[in-house]
Amino acid sequence: xxxxxxxxxxxxxxxxxxxxxxxxxxxxxxxxxxxxxxxxxxxxxxxxxxxxxxxxxxxxxxxxxxxxxxxxxxxxxxxxxxxxxxxxxxxxxxxxxxxxxxxxxxxxxxxxxxxxxxxxxxxxxxxxxxxxxxxxxxxxxxxxxxxxxxxxxxxxxxxxxxxxxxxxxxxxxxxxxxxxxxxxxxxxxxxxxxxxxxxxxxxxxxxxxxxxxxxxxxxxxxxxxxxxxxxxxxxxxxxxxxxxxxxxxxxxxxxxxxxxxxxxxxxxxxxxxxxxxxxxxxxxxxxxxxxxxxxxxxxxxxxxxxxxxxxxxxxxxxxxxxxxxxxxxxxxxxxxxxxxxxxxxxxxxxxxxxxxxxxxxxxxxxxxxxxxxxxxxxxxxxxxxxxxxxxxxxxxxxxxxxxxxxxxxxxxxxxxxxxxxxxxxxxxxxxxxxxxxxx
Ligand code: NDP
Numbered sequence: 001x002x003x004x005x006x007x008x009x010x011x012x013x014x015x016x017x018x019x020x021x022x023x024x025x026x027x028x029x030x031x032x033x034x035x036x037x038x039x040x041x042x043x044x045x046x047x048x049x050x051x052x053x054x055x056x057x058x059x060x061x062x063x064x065x066x067x068x069x070x071x072x073x074x075x076x077x078x079x080x081x082x083x084x085x086x087x088x089x090x091x092x093x094x095x096x097x098x099x100x101x102x103x104x105x106x107x108x109x110x111x112x113x114x115x116x117x118x119x120x121x122x123x124x125x126x127x128x129x130x131x132x133x134x135x136x137x138x139x140x141x142x143x144x145x146x147x148x149x150x151x152x153x154x155x156x157x158x159x160x161x162x163x164x165x166x167x168x169x170x171x172x173x174x175x176x177x178x179x180x181x182x183x184x185x186x187x188x189x190x191x192x193x194x195x196x197x198x199x200x201x202x203x204x205x206x207x208x209x210x211x212x213x214x215x216x217x218x219x220x221x222x223x224x225x226x227x228x229x230x231x232x233x234x235x236x237x238x239x240x241x242x243x244x245x246x247x248x249x250x251x252x253x254x255x256x257x258x259x260x261x262x263x264x265x266x267x268x269x270x271x272x273x274x275x276x277x278x279x280x281x282x283x284x285x286x287x288x289x290x291x292x293x294x295x296x297x298x299x300x301x302x303x304x305x306x307x308x309x310x311x312x313x314x315x316x317x318x319x320x321x322x323x324x325x326x327x328x329x330x331x332x333x334x335x336x337x338x339x340x341x342x343x344x345x346x347x348x349x350x351x352x353x354x355x356x357x358x359x360x361x362x363x364x365x366x367x368x369x370x371x372x373x374x375x376x377x378x379x380x381x382x383x384x385x386x387x388x389x390x391x392x393x394x395x396x397x398x399x400x401x402x403x404x405x406x407x408x409x410x411x412x413x414x415x416x417x418x419x420x421x422x423x424x425x426x427x428x429x430x431x432x433x434x435x436x437x438x439x
Pocket of ligand 1: 127158159160184188244292293
């Protein structure tokens with residue numbers, strides 16, 4: 001976009017083009033999620049009259065097909081960048097001074113008037129008291145999970161965030177025995193409490209093992225198996241251990257200090273409202289700034305950077321009403337505030353809740369339920385938050401985000417005619433208030 005706006009642009013990329021999302025994040029993850037959902041669809045099929053014959057799953061085929069698609073996308077990204085007239089240096093860039101970057105492999109120096117740091121982040125391996133636990137190097141992270149030679153039969157997953165939960169459901173759906181080890185009381189800290197409860201119940205009813213208030217203290221390899229010792233004295237045997245305990249900004253060894261760029265406590269690049277760092281000609285966007293770690297947010301921040309710097313139109317990124325989804329099975333999607341956050345922000349809230357059995361599962365027979373919740377400011381009747389735990393929640397929440405962006409009230413939702421029969425219609429037919437609460 002900067003090149004199309006007339007700038008002479010070069011990108012230094014030490015790995016593959018496309019970044020975390022395309023190469024080792026959202027896209028390959030979603031392909032694995034699709035793969036993991038076939039087993040449940042097969043289980044539902046007899047209720048609809050289908051007889052399903054013998055079936056088997058081949059991990060190697062899935063990974064090879066996924067890799068092919070990622071390579072195709074990488075090619076497209078590279079082509080688009082080149083078509084915009086951008087020079088690509090397949091190299092690692094580090095700062096030498098405020099305007100000079102050294103390309104490590106070629107030892108070439110490149111100078112620039114403006115510099116954008118968009119180096120992203122990577123999975124952390126520091127557990128417990130911020131150190132790598134004994135045997136921690138035997139564990140994998142999400143980066144390696146996409147390239148395992150074999151599918152683990154038993155996998156332990158540490159963490160209770162997006163990545164831990166998504167991989168827990170992927171491996172469970174593909175037939176592995178999954179144990180989720182989370183240090184807190186309930187996974188997905190910061191999400192609405194009712195949604196967290198619904199997710200925990202769903203995981204247990206599907207046969208995922210969830211160990212709460214639990215952390216590894218040591219990992220050992222014994223024969224072909226791994227043994228993880230927990231703070232509760234248990235020893236769990238498994239084939240793989242996946243650490244999904246957060247991500248750290250890619251600023252290590254970037255030598256930003258040589259350019260006068262200040263970092264925060266976690267190593268993130270500190271930026272102002274316009275993504276400008278402490279060096280006035282250097283900007284930073286995306287995960288490396290540790291604001292909202294979501295691809296569309298990074299893209300939005302980048303567009304604002306181009307407006308500000310190359311189109312003489314100072315534009316601050318807008319981080320309000322950003323919808324997001326955890327691609328568990330079913331999905332958990334949210335836009336706006338949780339009940340707890342709304343109360344914390346001083347709102348007296350009206351809460352609307354609905355829990356129902358989706359039509360698909362009436363004949364399918366599995367005891368699956370969908371839960372929806374709306375958090376409404378009592379004084380203005382503005383909808384502060386919409387939360388959905390159920391099939392297609394991510395697809396539904398995108399449009400709820402448009403409504404919230406426009407400042408929709410509960411009455412706006414109520415006056416919208418339902419589209420029947422869908423799950424989404426529940427959002428415009430929730431008439432009975434569940435309860436009200438004041439801070
Ligand atoms: P998160 O920050 O979401 O979760 C990290 C988890 O690890 C938390 O449950 C945290 O527990 C736990 N944890 C942190 N430190 C330790 C420790 N030292 N020992 C044990 N447990 C620990 O990180 P993820 O890696 O899951 O994801 C990173 C970000 O990437 C997400 O926040 C999200 O923004 C983005 N993402 C988005 C996706 C999507 O949009 N679908 C998919 C994947 C990632 P606690 O809660 O107690 O702090």
